[in-house]
Amino acid sequence: MNVEESLQLQNELLNKLVHGGGLKELVDSTSHFVRREVMIASTSHRVLESSLTDEEFGQGKFFEVLPLNPPSPGRVQIQAGETRMDALAIELSHASKRLGFLYLCDPGPDEDNRLKVLIHQARNIFVLELQKEAELLDNSRNYQDAFLFDLLYGNIEDNNDIIARAKLWGWDLSLPHVVTVFELEDYESYSQDHYLVTTLHDSIQSVVQPLDNAVILMEKNEEVILALPIESGKRRDFKAYLNMIINQVLAQTEERLAPRVIRVGVGRRYEQPSELFRSYQEAKVAVKLSVLLKGKGPTVYFRELGVERILYSHDKQELLEFYREMLAELESQDKQKNELTETLENYLTYHCDLKATANALFLHPNSLRYRLKRIEEILDMDLEDFDTRVSLVIAFKIKYLVDFKEKL
Template sequence: MDLVENTFFVPDYLHDLLVASEKGLKGICAELASLLSFPVIITDPLFNQLATEQVVNKVEINYIDNQYREITGDKPAVVNCQLTSDGVPTKGICSAIILDGRLRGYLFVQIDEVSDETIARIHSIIAYASSLCSLELRKKLELKQERQQFKEAFIYDLLYGNMKQKDEIISYGNIWGWDFTQSHTIIVFSLVDFDYYSEDQKRIDSMFFLIERVLIESNLKPIAMKKRGEIVVIYQIPGEEMDKNEYVIKEFIQRVMTQAEIMDMNTRIATGIGRESTNPEELYKSYQEAKVAYEVGLLLNIHTPFFNGLGLERILYKHDLQDVKEYYDHTLGKLEKYDQVHGGELMHTLEFYAANQYDLTKTAEALFLHRNTLRYRFKKVEEILDKKLDDMNVRLNITAAFKIRQLRKI
């Protein structure tokens, strides 16, 4: 490599890189590869390639010495990494691309069989190229933010029902290539226990980035907005078959969760899905439904809660609080007070009975109790409540009352 053998770090090289940066990331990538005579790859934080030069075979990133999980400055060290080129392991060096203290991507150089001395001598130019990438990403980010503000104002009006004319919504959507003549539904992704004054702000940014990317990979124009601790997605429905639509939506959400797992965030992300709407002026209803589905899903531990699949839960959740408290007290209040006074387990037993569709055998197996013991307890329950447990209306009331307690309405 003639470049390394001569005086390497001279202003001409830096000047050439600076000039090349006017052509964006591709320009930086091409000039750096030319200077070093090594393949160069620029990726996003999830290792998706943004620009490459002199890369012959498919290259995958296997390992980085320092994963840059703690970004403490704008000039991270150049570290070693291991790449795979067409299935063959190769060496590399890597510099994180940092913007405003946040990881925005990586710059990789595939070096393979090169001495440590040579690697040390090219660190500075790689770090400089990384800083130019950061400046280029800043330009892109500022332009995107400017456009995003107009987008977000439009999406906000949609979500809160401020736009009443269908033709107007369709016309605005066309500006960004969004087709509001098609059916859409609202999907809410929320960061559980969001803390505005913590690293959660950065996590929301990362979530927004990966959700947009998964949408693009699904051949969909991203319609999404950050809103404090949540990200709202207006998701275009692919067809008219509801069962198929639910499968596609679940698959999309699973892909988001898989990507979030790489960033150690999947356990904190919860979601909710509203009903689909053929009228864009009514999407605000789907948004409210998605938020209800998200909240009920958290309470009942439902992994992917669709509002139209909640049934009784959504009715009880949205109902007047005082009314459902009175309903619960009228249905199970006497039994709850009896257990409190006598230290009994009648409520617990009845709840298992309801959860097992009032099947005596299944309940006995679930509680490890003899059927005769259960019969005795249920006879006592009937005496306290003055109701017969084989009455379908009584069973319905009991089921609803336990749902109210699950939803923490009392």
């Protein structure tokens, strides 16, 4: 390769930019010049533009990046569906900010330095274009985010004003909406976790993009917030619709983000856009409580929460006082073995079914009866009384809820 060839490629790409060409024109020109397929991808391995005709690597599609065996500097394998190929991978970054990757497909043998040098010369042109697109997107998002912040925190009360402003971004907030919050568990601010949240955002976007109605999608620290228009209809129908979307997202993120866990909280549907902030707050409560509620899975609907949603927002000191009134004496006398407290909790968990509780604790029913009698004596309560049972259930919920909130 000579200097003239390198300059020719740079001039050709710069000429495309000067005449208003975008990423697609740059990709096609580079591919034609080097006689190889070229692809530009986001940091989450989502295709932005590609000269490949294979639909598996079409715009918006995700793919996997696999190391070569044996390893080779800068070289990887990329796979989407059944299609797999070798590629030269070049990071596109500016001022330590990663913008994406350039992939030169089937680059040939390692000793062919001509293509390596050419594609590295083209790198800066692609960085310029991606940087420009990122700045335009950031500017647009700044206006969007300011509006969404006011909307999701209840700072706008005029429904007509909300509907009019939302139309600027193609959102129809005259329709009922429901907010779903996807959260990356154990998120750390000062780490690479923001790239994982971007991958989560891109996964959600790829699932909801084919939908007819425009959706609101916003990335915020460890959260990705999705507000979906939901036509009036049976609750069961819209829950099935939401579950379909959520399950598709979780299936994608399980592949791309494992072993990290994504938790999902769903708020209630609201008719008026000025009330959408309630759905957001409910979704946040649901996603936090999903960690606490065993057996509910990664997705929790606020509407389906029981007494937890009331307790969660209640005064902590009052909760502790109620808990101590109900269970402190039992725990005090049960410090060493903790068997009576465990027995009572299991008895309530199994709906006061003697046989089921005995089986769960590997106890003879008579031994269980003895323990329950002892518990009644310590607490000075009748476990056959319905109100007593309800109060004890709430006390145990408070126990775990207070411990949980202290860890947040």
